[in-house]
Amino acid sequence: MDILQIRNLRVYYQTLQGTLKAVDRVTFGLKTGERFGLVGESGSGKSTLAFAIMRLTKPPAYVAGGEVLLNGIDLIKMDAVQLRTHRLAQIALVPQGAMDSLNPVLRVKEQIVDGIVDHATGREQKKNLAYRVYELLEKVGLQKEVANMYPHELSGGMKQRVCLAIAISLNPKIIIADEPTSALDVVVQRQIMLALGEMQKSLGLSILLVGHDMGLMAQFADRIGVMYAGKLMEIGPIEKVFKNPLHPYTQLLISCPPTLEERGEFKGIPGLPPLISDPPPGCVFHPRCPITKDTCSLEAPEMIESEPGRWVACLQHDRVSQ
């Protein structure tokens, strides 16, 4: 069952240079209790998409069309009151650089309580708040004392844990985590991701992990969606995608980053990502694609299910593995 369905979502930016299609007809579903990784390079539209799901899109960006269905109810069409009771209570966002979003003059407990008071629906949830704060801190692996501390007294990893505690404070069903570990060291990153994974299991959460690091996706996600220039290129189970990528872009993303296995020539993807203000005709990836054919510049590929559970948007996908 899909707890969250994104259908034909389009998010555009209105600029003096014209309309930029930052997210262009994106369709995918997040299953109950699953970890979905959304991967893409900077400018691919992944954060714009995360914001649009939360209805946090601000001008000059706007949602040009499509649906975000949470248990069948469209978040895009919700009024402000409904939205308030859904955010944090049903679906929570840990934005990029969340740890820097903590208020420097408020104690940790006040910041956790703030979200609960604002978004809780029942009176029950507003009771015993002090106890609730301790409980939440424990869940993310922090000590009670942290509740009375100010953000500057905490390390980056601890601040990020506080943000996770805020995100789970009203037992949401979905957490969207946008690069939750981008500013952290590898050891701390591993700890945070393991903590998030444990919470996901024990609370039965569904997680949408947004990021650029294929390594992190391989470590964490059950399924993965690859974005490029505002479009989804491929969706599939993580093992299958890594073993046998269907889209040439996915294949390059997996094979080009340096590894610890072999030292050798540096491989990159030739060319540059397209300007979304002036996307190439046909498939957006064709100017950088190693197996492009004439038809690729004429026709934009549709997302097709090439085998059960695996989707790809590429006219040449049957030639990728060869």
Added chain:
Amino acid sequence: MSYFLEARNIAKAYGGSGLFHKKETVALEAISMVIKENPASIIGIAGESGSGKTTLARLLMGFIHPTQGQVLYRGKDLKHITRREKMTFRKEVQAVFQDPFGAYNPFYKIDHALYTPLKKLQIVNSKAKARQMIEEAMEAIGLNPDETLGRFPQELSGGQRQRVMVARAFLLKPRLILADEPVSMVDASLRATILQSLRKLNKEFGISILYISHDLTTTYQISDHIVVLYRGTVAEIGDIDHVIKDPKHPYSQLLVESIPRPDPAKRWSHHLTAFRSHESDRISRGCKFAADCPRVIPNLCPASPPPLYQIQRQRAVRCFLYKDAHEISNEEMSKVLDP
């Protein structure tokens, strides 16, 4: 014999005097290393934030001076060299920093960033000669001068901007380039070009490179040797292949193990001791990793700081687990990579 650049048992502490900073923060201590002109090598400096990577870079560039020990440039203390020598030093040691967006003035075309050092260091006297040098440098880095020059920084991608910075460093024909996190703000698909150009400068033009990064994978790809820093001290030093494939210090082991490998079949083990990285541990008298170390020796590690033990010809570890090996002094650290 004097080396091109030598750090002799240096330490840097911040604060410690004045009204508001009574407590001293030791950012770096007991580091010795040499950088030779010939053979030119690439040394990687790895460590988490707060390990002293950038302090080391700033000390070696003479931006700050050590509170203990000396940094020697061709045998002379960097603190006391003459203006003229400083000028040559500034030419011979170049840097590439992390942020390719902040390195440019958005009001000037990128040409400005390339002409200015040539003018300030009085390397050329005509604009035509400068232009020729700039074009040569860009071509060596693999940039097309016609496509890049005359543009504003915001018209270039992060990867291109960073390569222009590498070209700018190369322009002055330096002997050493300090690259402080040069690829961490660049997209994965474009990192290769930057690493490639650094490698080329080393192999073809004999320029030594100090590659400073928290990312062990790129460090592994580019470096010949590695220095692993942990909270201001050297945890492990040695040949890159040995250290990455078979790390000996428990901290290097944790570091290598925690790299997210792009392979769903090789996931992190859940077994991870509580890694605190907390301020209060810093004051411990013994090994700085003792509080987090899975292999800590209870009465030894927290009590006294471990010395360096040379476990192989080009390999030393600061850990009591290897106390049967030959103990070396902090000054001898520089000999590990240069036997």
